Amino acid sequence: MTDLGSALRARGMRLTPQRRRIIDALAHLAHGTPDTIAVEVAEDGGSPLPLSTIYRGLEALEELGFVSHTHLDHRAPTYHLADHATHLHLVCLGCGSISEAPVGVADGFAGNLRQVAGFEADVTHMAIHGWCDQCSATRP
Known part of the structure; x- marks a missing residue:
């Protein structure tokens, strides 16, 4: 997680609690759509995250190479941690x-x-x- 924090800071971004929760949800799920990530995040004891926050977080994490996605069907992409690819x-x-x-x-x-x-x-x-x-x- 320190590499992620450093990578985000190098781009003028922070490792926000929301991004950390998204990463933790993906680590637990292995594969997840934004909807399943939202459900997982809502069950971690914190407040629910809006889907827009999850999408923005996934986009930033993918841009940095920490998250990747696959299209398993014609619906929403399925995300996973990049080291799981x-x-x-x-x-x-x-x-x-x-x-x-x-x-x-x-x-x-x-x-x-x-x-x-x-x-x-x-x-x-x-x-x-x-x-x-x-x-x-x-x-x-």
Whole structure:
């Protein structure tokens, strides 16, 4: 947390109690939308934080590289601490389950993009949609 405080101060910002509560909520949740972060923060004994404060806090924390987000669906992004960005998100189109795979499984894909298009992919921001074992077994 001291690195976060230093990074914020270097940009003329502070580690406010609200930002600390957002970080603590994400550490507890592992993954959270702004709405689930609001619920978690409301349960920490402090006063509830408005969603606008949570969004601004997440934006500032992401800009500094302490928080990252993924789009698991077409709704609100899901946030996690940046040091937790070591996996891909696998979203089942059948049952809606979300699982994880090590980021290394996308090395071939990222390498192909680099070779063919000169594009450096950030696969930690990626959600792959498909079917889990159970749902794919029941598909026609």
